[in-house]
Amino acid sequence: MTDHEPAPVFLAVSPALQDRALEALGRQTEMMACFSWHFGPYPFDRYTAVVTDDVLEIPLEAASLSIFGSNHLTGSWAAERLVAHELAHQWFGNALTLRRWQDIWLHEGFACYSEWLWGAESGHGTLASLARTAWRGLALKAKDLVVADPGPELMFDDRIYKRGALTLFALNRAVGDEVFTDLIRSWVAEHRHSSVDTGMFLDHADRQAEAAGHPAGHARAVMLPWLCEPALPAFPTSR
Ligand SMILES: [Zn+2]
Known part of the structure; x- marks a missing residue:
């Protein structure tokens, strides 16, 4: 991958939550483009969002991966800002620790x-x-x-x-x-x-x-x- 190609974004979700997840997490590629402009290229070769069937108090992230609960799929700004927040940790937290x-x-x-x-x-x-x-x-x-x-x-x-x-x-x-x-x-x-x-x-x-x-x-x-x-x-x- 060159610095100019966007990293692929994957979604791991149960079939029952798939439509809601695609809707609520559907702007991650745009977020990645936004952050790549501000911070430089996305620092890993892929990004995966995992959605649990369970409710999670807060999302969790690790290098190239974030985990959201089913309760984070509301599509509200309060939830969307968390999606952006977790993605940003790939630069600030995972690439720079x-x-x-x-x-x-x-x-x-x-x-x-x-x-x-x-x-x-x-x-x-x-x-x-x-x-x-x-x-x-x-x-x-x-x-x-x-x-x-x-x-x-x-x-x-x-x-x-x-x-x-x-x-x-x-x-x-x-x-x-x-x-x-x-x-x-x-x-x-x-x-x-x-x-x-x-x-x-x-x-x-x-x-x-x-x-x-x-x-x-x-x-x-x-x-x-x-x-x-x-x-x-x-x-x-x-x-
Ligand atoms: Zn955080």
Whole structure:
């Protein structure tokens, strides 16, 4: 397979659920194209969605595979965003894997940001409106969590997902779409199939932003309040 051919997408489902699964999971190829544009080529040679007859509390993913419950076939945006989220983990989680559990936002924040990218692509809002909804939700919650080191109890707290995604949104707003997209693509390309940590991402973003004409340390300065302080920063606006 060359980088220009889409990876094949397979579906494993019982006959009784087949029609619903084809409907609910039918946009995965488009999602893959969307994410391949934003992040670079899909990192595996195939992708398989497995649907269980049982209800699952949450979907699960592993390298080149996601598992959904029969309850995830509603076709609602709430379910579709999970389909996008799990697919995004092929880049952020499976191709680039955290070195330390503290850095879980490198998986979940990126996957949540990917939901917004797909939401914008598929007509469920703009990137900014989806980010703002998440920010408003966070504003109502306790500000007692540090994204870059949440501790084992809060590792999968929803605030990690949303604040992690907002960290990327803030960086996007600070450097602009073009530099941001280049920065994410090169992050994936340079670390594909290896381990990463938060310090590596901050260094990478700083290098890329500085090469694009931003002051030294600009990217890090934008992200650190989101990652390392419990207080919720103001909603990011464009430069
Ligand atoms: Zn996830």
